[in-house]
Amino acid sequence: MDSTADPKGKRPLYQEDGLAYARAAAAAASATAAAAPDEEEAKPKPKPSSSSEEAKPEPEAEDQAEMPPLVLVAEDGVEVSISRRAARMSHMLRLLMEDSCADGPIPAPNVHSDILDLVVQYCEKHGPYYDPEASERARNPFPPFPVELTPTVSSIKPVTYVDPDPHGLKDWDKDFISLDNSTLFEVILAANYLNIEDLLDLGTTTVADMMRGKKPEEIREIFEIENDYTPEQEAELRKENAWAFED
Amino acid sequence: MGGAASSTARRGGATGLGDLPESCIAEVMLRLNPTEICGMARLSRTFRAAASGDGVWEAKLPRNYARLLAAAGAGGGDEEAAALEAEAIPKKEVYARLCRRNRLDGGTKEFWLDKAGGGTCLTIYSRALSITGIDDRRYWNYIPNDESRFRSVAYLSQVWWFEVRGEAEFCFPEGTYSLFFRVHLGRPFKRLGRRVYSAENIHGWDIKPVRFHLLTSDGQQAQYKCYLTDPGVWINHHVGDFVVKNSNEPLNIQFEMVQIDCTHTKGGLCVDSVVVRPQYLARKKGHRNYE
Numbered sequence: 001m002d003s004t005a006d007p008k009g010k011r012p013l014y015q016e017d018g019l020a021y022a023r024a025a026a027a028a029a030s031a032t033a034a035a036a037p038d039e040e041e042a043k044p045k046p047k048p049s050s051s052s053e054e055a056k057p058e059p060e061a062e063d064q065a066e067m068p069p070l071v072l073v074a075e076d077g078v079e080v081s082i083s084r085r086a087a088r089m090s091h092m093l094r095l096l097m098e099d100s101c102a103d104g105p106i107p108a109p110n111v112h113s114d115i116l117d118l119v120v121q122y123c124e125k126h127g128p129y130y131d132p133e134a135s136e137r138a139r140n141p142f143p144p145f146p147v148e149l150t151p152t153v154s155s156i157k158p159v160t161y162v163d164p165d166p167h168g169l170k171d172w173d174k175d176f177i178s179l180d181n182s183t184l185f186e187v188i189l190a191a192n193y194l195n196i197e198d199l200l201d202l203g204t205t206t207v208a209d210m211m212r213g214k215k216p217e218e219i220r221e222i223f224e225i226e227n228d229y230t231p232e233q234e235a236e237l238r239k240e241n242a243w244a245f246e247d
Numbered sequence: 248m249g250g251a252a253s254s255t256a257r258r259g260g261a262t263g264l265g266d267l268p269e270s271c272i273a274e275v276m277l278r279l280n281p282t283e284i285c286g287m288a289r290l291s292r293t294f295r296a297a298a299s300g301d302g303v304w305e306a307k308l309p310r311n312y313a314r315l316l317a318a319a320g321a322g323g324g325d326e327e328a329a330a331l332e333a334e335a336i337p338k339k340e341v342y343a344r345l346c347r348r349n350r351l352d353g354g355t356k357e358f359w360l361d362k363a364g365g366g367t368c369l370t371i372y373s374r375a376l377s378i379t380g381i382d383d384r385r386y387w388n389y390i391p392n393d394e395s396r397f398r399s400v401a402y403l404s405q406v407w408w409f410e411v412r413g414e415a416e417f418c419f420p421e422g423t424y425s426l427f428f429r430v431h432l433g434r435p436f437k438r439l440g441r442r443v444y445s446a447e448n449i450h451g452w453d454i455k456p457v458r459f460h461l462l463t464s465d466g467q468q469a470q471y472k473c474y475l476t477d478p479g480v481w482i483n484h485h486v487g488d489f490v491v492k493n494s495n496e497p498l499n500i501q502f503e504m505v506q507i508d509c510t511h512t513k514g515g516l517c518v519d520s521v522v523v524r525p526q527y528l529a530r531k532k533g534h535r536n537y538e
Binding site: 181182183185186188189192200201204205207208211212216219220223224225226227228229233234237238241243244245 | 346362
C-alpha cells in the first residue's frame, strides 16, 4: 500500500482527498507502465470544488460510491477526476465501469482539460439525481402531442402539487450552458464523444434555440458559416424545399 | 461558468459550428420544426445534407406514416405495399407528401399533416355528410362557394327537421384532436367583385339552440349546444376533443348537428364541413372560432 502514498509522504484519507488517491493510483499504474514520472508532479490544478465533495461515500451506500473515482486524461495530458456516480451519466464510462475496465486512467484524446472540467462539473451536479430511464422518457416523449385532455386550469395549486424540477436543475443548467459559442461546441463534442445524452441534449437544444426565428444570413454571421452554394444550387434548393413554405 | 481559458488558447482556432460532426448537427435539427429545418438547409451544403437526413425526418413523421401513405393512395391503398414504397424514398419526401392535401372517398374528405407541427388534420366536406332532406330542393341545395376548399357548400333554405350527421373512420396518429362544424349564417355571394351575403332566409335559430354531438368508437363523447348567431362570417363551432392513444387501430368518429324541434322552421344556413385538427393547432377562444 505504501506505493500509493502521495509524494509528500502522507497517506491520503479517501474521504477527504479522493482526488489525490485517484491521482496516486493512476500514478502507480503509470509508474508500472514506465510512463513519465512528472505526471505525478503535474500541477495541482484548481479542481471544481464539487468533485472532491462528491467523492465522499453517499450515506445511501450505493456500491459505486464506495469505489474510487475515475480518472480521465484530457488531450493536454491533464487528469480530471470524476466520481463513479457522476460517471454513470456517460454511456461510454458506464460500459467501462460495468466491464471493470475503469480502474486505470481513461483517455479522452479530443477533449481539452478545461472542457473536461465543465463536463465533469455537469455530471457531478446531475449525477445524484440521474435515472437513465426517466431521462430517456423525458428526452423522447411519446406520443409527441399531449394525450390527456387538459384539465380545467385553476390558479390555486392543489396541496399535492408536484414540483417538476425539485432540485433546481433547470436554472443551474441555464447558467451552466451560457458559454461562448466555441466553448459550447466543444462541450457538445465532448458530450458526443463520452456519450452523455443529457448534456448533448442540453447543448444541442441551446444551439437550436439560438437558430430559431433567425434568417439564414443572421445565422451565418453568428456561427461563422460559409455559404458554399452557387446561385444555381441555391435556386434548385429553393425549389426543392418550396413545399415547406407555401400555403 | 465558462470561466475556462479562451478557446484560442486551447487550440489553433475557435471551434465553429462547422466543426461539429453531421450527427451533432442532426441532433440540432431534430430540435427544430420541419419548416425551420428546410430553412436551415440554405446555410451551407453540409447543412443541406444534415437537413435531409432520414434520422431527422423519421422523428418528425407520425408513427403510423405507412398507414397514412396507404390512405393517401400509395401502394394501391395497401399498407404493406405502401410501407415498401416508403422505404424507397427519403423520409423527407414522405413528410412532404403527407403534407399535401390528400383526398379520400372520392374527394369528399381530405387529410394532411400540419407542416410545422406534424399533426394530422382531417376535413369531411358537406358531400360526405348525411343531411336530412338534402335531396329536396325546397329545403337544401348545393351552391358554389370559393370560401370552401371543396368549392361548394350545402345551403339550407328552410326545413323543420334540421339534422346534419356524418362519420369517418381514420387511422389518426396518437394525440389529442378537436372537432368543429364549419357553418355560415346567410348566403354568401359576390356583387361587383365584393363579397357580400344575403340574410333573407335566416330564421329560426334564436328559438331553440342547435345541439352538437361527437362520439368515438372507443366511447369518448362530447356535446355542445348554442343559438346560432353572427351572420356573414364562417364560424367553426367547437364540439369537443377526443384522444387517440393507439394509432394501429383506426378510430371511427361520429358527429352530428341537430335542431329537430318541429314547431318552427329554420333556414338561411350554409354548412361547409366538419373539421378535425390537432388540439395544438385549434385556436381556443371558447367554442366559437371566427375566421
